[in-house]
Amino acid sequence: MNTCPCCSEVLLRHARHSGVYWFCPHCWQEMPDPSLEARNARRSIELLSVPKLSSMVSTLATP
Structure with a gap:
């Protein structure tokens, strides 16, 4: 429900x-749609996962 x-x-x-x-x-x-909102939230969490985020930061930090 x-x-x-x-x-x-x-x-x-x-x-x-x-x-x-x-x-x-x-x-x-x-x-x-509550089910759509839940799927979007999970997708956002997956996109901002720690390993991916840390690799992005290290790439940006190197000159």
């Missing part, structure tokens, strides 16, 4: 021509 990040109410799944979206009946707003 997906909940609204603003008020914690249950989100309703809606569909239209451009695709599926989530709607909060309490806030009366469209909300981001």
